[in-house]
Amino acid sequence: MHALLVIDVQNDFCPGGALAVAGGDEIVSGINAAMGKFDAVILTQDWHPAGHSSFASVHEGRDPMQVIDMPYGPQVLWPDHCVQGSPGAAFHPTLEIDRAQMIIRKGYNPAIDSYSAFFENDHKTPTGLEGYLRTRSITDLTLVGLATDFCVNYSAVDAAQLGFTVAVQMDLCRAIDFDGSLEEAEKAMRGAGVDLR
Numbered sequence: 001m002h003a004l005l006v007i008d009v010q011n012d013f014c015p016g017g018a019l020a021v022a023g024g025d026e027i028v029s030g031i032n033a034a035m036g037k038f039d040a041v042i043l044t045q046d047w048h049p050a051g052h053s054s055f056a057s058v059h060e061g062r063d064p065m066q067v068i069d070m071p072y073g074p075q076v077l078w079p080d081h082c083v084q085g086s087p088g089a090a091f092h093p094t095l096e097i098d099r100a101q102m103i104i105r106k107g108y109n110p111a112i113d114s115y116s117a118f119f120e121n122d123h124k125t126p127t128g129l130e131g132y133l134r135t136r137s138i139t140d141l142t143l144v145g146l147a148t149d150f151c152v153n154y155s156a157v158d159a160a161q162l163g164f165t166v167a168v169q170m171d172l173c174r175a176i177d178f179d180g181s182l183e184e185a186e187k188a189m190r191g192a193g194v195d196l197r
C-alpha cells in the first residue's frame, strides 16, 4: 500500500499567510491531480495553540528566524502561524481535502514544536501516524507539500528511519530556504535513503 502524505498545505504557508513560502500555492493543483494515483491520501496540519513556544512573539527580545536553545535542542523562532481554528491554519481553499482519509494534526503541545508528522521535535513523542500506517499495511510513502526544508524534510527522514520506503516529489514541494536550510535538508533526506524525485 502506497500513501500520498500531503504536508501542511495551509493558508499561513501560502502567499499572503503569516509564514508564507514562495510559490506555496503553485503546488495545490498538482497535488490534487496526484491524489488519484495512491491507495490512500493523508494530510498533515500544523496546529499550534496561541502563544506556542515556537513563536518569536513569546520570547522577549527575539525576532522571527532567530534560533534559540530549547530543552530538546535548537529551535528556529517563527512568526505566529497556524493558530488552532484560525483562517491561517485552514487548508488552502482549493486543496481537495475531502479526498483525504486521514488528517493528522501536530504542534499542539505548547512547549514543543513538531515539524515531523511522526514525532515532536524531541524525536521521541509520537504523533500516532506510524501506528496508523502500519495498521493499514501502508509501506510506501510519497511526500509533497510545505515546507521542503522543514516539515517535509523532518517527516521524510523520520519515515525512512522507521523503515518506510520514502520518496519526495520535489516539484510538488516549496521551501522556506533560510540560511542554507534547503541544501541541508536535501542532504539529510538523501542520507536517510529518501528518493528525491
Ligand code: VGL
Pocket (backbone or CB within 6 Å): 007, 008, 013, 046, 078, 115, 146, 147, 148, 149, 150, 151, 152
Ligand atoms: C513548518 C515552520 C514552522 C512547516 C511548520 O510546515 O514546514 N515550518 N511550522
Ligand code: ZN
Pocket (backbone or CB within 6 Å): 046, 047, 048, 054, 081, 082, 107
Ligand atoms: Zn509550525
